[in-house]
Amino acid sequence: MNACDQLIDYFNQHLTEDERIQFEAHLATCQTCQEELEQLEALVGGVAFLSEPAEPPSGMKARILDNVFAEDEPKPKKVEPTPITPFTATKKNQKTPWGALALAATLMLSLIGNGYLLLNQDDPSGIALTETVPLEGESEGVAYLAEQDGQRQLIVQTNGLAPLEANEVYQVWLLKDGSPIPTGAFVTDDKGNGTVIYPLDSTESETDWDTVAVTKEPERGNTAPVGEIVLSASL
């Protein structure tokens, strides 16, 4: 078969990806194929009218237009983070048992941007961030201490964590002097994105904790970390 003989299979989408790319390269240089393809396409608008009349399902217009326009609604994940003034962080920069490395300022800004969008768009009910700490380790991540209606919360967001096996979870811990308490577990999506929001006891203050860490645990519900630490930061 010479290249021109693939025109019909190209038009009817029967070529493999490789074949298609090859044929398109041929098409770019073959005037006969270009003309024949144009003729095939030109008649689609005519033969379409040979279709048997079919009654559109009721409500289809509303469903379709809703979905089409919903594509435009801002989604936190898709919106480019807007650089904003970083929230005041009371970071002490003390060494933790896991060691702390400074993250690039751009990464911090970008993550804070994401957090800003998450907190301000998904939850407009007046949540206030009291501390924002970039996490260091295997992927991007950020921890927030926040307050909403008098309730303090620990929020951890990650991006790009390794995929989990069947029963595994990522577990967040708060630590003081090396002793951890579990503060919520999460699983990630296909991009390694995950979020956990954990309500803190209102009598506790942030100075009670010196470290936040994320470990990969073989199962949910461990009261002490078994798995390796993937992200951490000092508070």
Place this chain on the structure above:
Amino acid sequence: MTDIELYERVRQKDKQALEALYDRYERILYAFVMQLTKDRDLAEEAMQEVFIKLWRGGGVYDETKGKFKSWLFTMSRHVTIDLIRKRKPDLQLDESYAEAIPSPAPSVETEVEWQEERTQIETAMAELPVEQQQVVRLMYFQGLSQQKIADACGIPLGTVKGRIRLALKQLRRHLSHDLIDKEVER
């Protein structure tokens, strides 16, 4: 407003323009994708893909390339075949369909939209020898591979293209410029 004017407004994110295009083409486009999918759910999904593509600006219409209508139907056909291959990889024209070529759909009284276009293409098709009608349908509505068209028509592989070319030439002769693009009349 012409299709092209509406399309230009859609490019500017004018929701009303998209709705107007939708209203204009809903019935005929739905009939067309139903013809391809034979499945109401899949047809609706295809319709949605088409309008998402229009709205997002995927696949840009270029006036120098021909009529908007041809572009819209070609794009819709592409989207629909893609969807069929994804959802129903086994869906193929079985040879039974090839044997029993349905006559052109009778125009029902309620189907007043696009009546002129319908009548025109039906008349043009009726002028073709049966074997050319068959190849047009296998080609456009069944989306068969060249080999399957050859098998269905009982002709050598190498003859398929020639027969299609002949059928298109005959059709073009009977269709007004509204249904086909002028530049292919050369």
